[in-house]
Amino acid sequence: MAFIVKKKISGREYYYLNENKRIDGKVKTKTLAYLGKNKKEAEKMSKKIIRDLADEKINKVEEKINVVTKMEKQKISIDDLSAFCKRKGFVYPSGDIYGGLAGFWDFGALGVEFKNNIKREWWNFHVRKREDIEGIDGSIITNPRVWEASGHVGGFVDVAVVCKKCGNKSKVDKHELGIARCEKCSGEFEGKGEFNPMFTTSVGPIASDSVKAYLRPETAQLIFSNFKSVYDSARMKLPCGIAQIGKAFRNEIAPRDFIFRSREFEQMEIEYFVNPLSNSCPYEIPDVEIFIYSEEMQKKKSEPLKMKVKDALAKKIIKKDWHAYWLATEFSWFMSLGANPDNFRARQHFTEELSHYSSDTWDLEYNFPFGWKELQGIADRGDYDLSQHEKFSKKDFKIFDEVSKEKVLPEVVCEPSLGVERAFIVFMLDAYFYDKERENVLLKLNPKLSPVKAAVFPIVKKPEFEKICEDICRDLRSEWNVVYDKSGSIGRRYSRNDEIGTPFCITIDEESLKEGDVTIRDRDSKRQSRVKVSDLKDKLRSLIDGEIDFGKVGRAI
Numbered sequence: 001m002a003f004i005v006k007k008k009i010s011g012r013e014y015y016y017l018n019e020n021k022r023i024d025g026k027v028k029t030k031t032l033a034y035l036g037k038n039k040k041e042a043e044k045m046s047k048k049i050i051r052d053l054a055d056e057k058i059n060k061v062e063e064k065i066n067v068v069t070k071m072e073k074q075k076i077s078i079d080d081l082s083a084f085c086k087r088k089g090f091v092y093p094s095g096d097i098y099g100g101l102a103g104f105w106d107f108g109a110l111g112v113e114f115k116n117n118i119k120r121e122w123w124n125f126h127v128r129k130r131e132d133i134e135g136i137d138g139s140i141i142t143n144p145r146v147w148e149a150s151g152h153v154g155g156f157v158d159v160a161v162v163c164k165k166c167g168n169k170s171k172v173d174k175h176e177l178g179i180a181r182c183e184k185c186s187g188e189f190e191g192k193g194e195f196n197p198m199f200t201t202s203v204g205p206i207a208s209d210s211v212k213a214y215l216r217p218e219t220a221q222l223i224f225s226n227f228k229s230v231y232d233s234a235r236m237k238l239p240c241g242i243a244q245i246g247k248a249f250r251n252e253i254a255p256r257d258f259i260f261r262s263r264e265f266e267q268m269e270i271e272y273f274v275n276p277l278s279n280s281c282p283y284e285i286p287d288v289e290i291f292i293y294s295e296e297m298q299k300k301k302s303e304p305l306k307m308k309v310k311d312a313l314a315k316k317i318i319k320k321d322w323h324a325y326w327l328a329t330e331f332s333w334f335m336s337l338g339a340n341p342d343n344f345r346a347r348q349h350f351t352e353e354l355s356h357y358s359s360d361t362w363d364l365e366y367n368f369p370f371g372w373k374e375l376q377g378i379a380d381r382g383d384y385d386l387s388q389h390e391k392f393s394k395k396d397f398k399i400f401d402e403v404s405k406e407k408v409l410p411e412v413v414c415e416p417s418l419g420v421e422r423a424f425i426v427f428m429l430d431a432y433f434y435d436k437e438r439e440n441v442l443l444k445l446n447p448k449l450s451p452v453k454a455a456v457f458p459i460v461k462k463p464e465f466e467k468i469c470e471d472i473c474r475d476l477r478s479e480w481n482v483v484y485d486k487s488g489s490i491g492r493r494y495s496r497n498d499e500i501g502t503p504f505c506i507t508i509d510e511e512s513l514k515e516g517d518v519t520i521r522d523r524d525s526k527r528q529s530r531v532k533v534s535d536l537k538d539k540l541r542s543l544i545d546g547e548i549d550f551g552k553v554g555r556a557i
């Protein structure tokens, strides 16, 4: 324990911070610091030094904990993940009691919280925090002319195929029939007829008057068809974007790999519009490094190269600055929420692979348990969609650009389009660890994404402890999803929460009754700290937002 001593030298007072330590059975005094000549200043300085020393000790303990903890990254299959999600209440097959329906899934109590957190983080990052992007929420069923203009009615016709060798069901583009081979066994495909992946419905209760309509296969077209209204009413200026999160439906021939390819899913999309005559990117490209896999590298069968996105642009591997900007931005969103950079790569589409509306597309791919697959598409759509809607609606989609003082039809220089369910899988897989010491799964989700932010436990089931727990829960629930858990041993309660990714557990014990404080336990390091109940909400907020290190949250125990 450190203490202040005053020494008088030649009639003047000097203050020191000393500490007694038992060395070889004898108590020895060591001077830790000179505190100056003024008593008040010395007291202030001593408090700071004691605090710093405590932090230093905590950091050393933390280092030890990291060495000692036997945490293992678990490589699990997609079926294991599906079983885990069902067991823990994240995701169930839809209509499970009747045997389910392929490609449809229901999200349970934890799943809906987790999914909402992903969507909220995406919206905050892409819409709320930016000046240049506005949001919309379009309708799932709209005027069918929208889908005629977009090319979905006439253009998006696939051929259903079945592999003659292994029976794998798949789909191919019309032009690939007879050329494409089974992705599972390289067998020959047999065509089973053309199909349009859009689900149809009829609008209007009387059959003779009803109109054939479609469930939207992407959210993007609602952004295009509303472009002019949003641009004018939100007083936007190029370059700018419109974002949307919402359901999309595709009658996939082979829904598979849990929620990776479903028939009903959600998209988070941005259409980013620029003036086609002056479209250079004014933003700095985020300083991130990723595996780059260009069309040329793929053709030469060389390995992807890890490099800064900025350098890929400088070397003209990525051609447009806007493309580089959005690729780096999207990757950095995943990184900011704790995803593992080594599981990501940016792959350019082959020219033959490009959608009819795109002149260049880069996918953010992820190393899923079933291989590298598209996580997010980042396409240059040009003015395809706005000019199609101009043509079909006979409305003018041009806007007056304040900078160039001209009327222009904006171009979509980038369309970052991400499936919520694919992001769900990525965050889950990267967070999934097994702790040999604890003998349980540890879901190391970023606290911002965790479905439950805190679990509150009374050390014993007695009214005086339970009353404090209930008050704390009520207070914390005004901001977060918080659980009150009073069943089983404390150890069991910790592991239950480790498995669902709860970052902080709060225990109310004997000392809480006397001192008005609680113990917070950190999921990943198992460290514990005492915090006053009156400070709890603010401290928890700082922890969830990643503003303070756990070592600084309170008195370490």
Ligand code: GAP
Residues within 6 Å of the ligand: 217, 218, 219, 220, 250, 252, 259, 260, 261, 262, 263, 265, 267, 269, 374, 375, 376, 377, 415, 417, 418, 419, 420, 421, 422
């Ligand atoms: N507006 C462009 C568009 O929809 P896409 O590549 O067809 O492009 C964009 O889809 C993203 O939507 C994909 O990268 C993926 O994340 C997600 N997605 C597409 N089809 C899906 C499906 N059947 N199930 C789950 N997610 C899907």
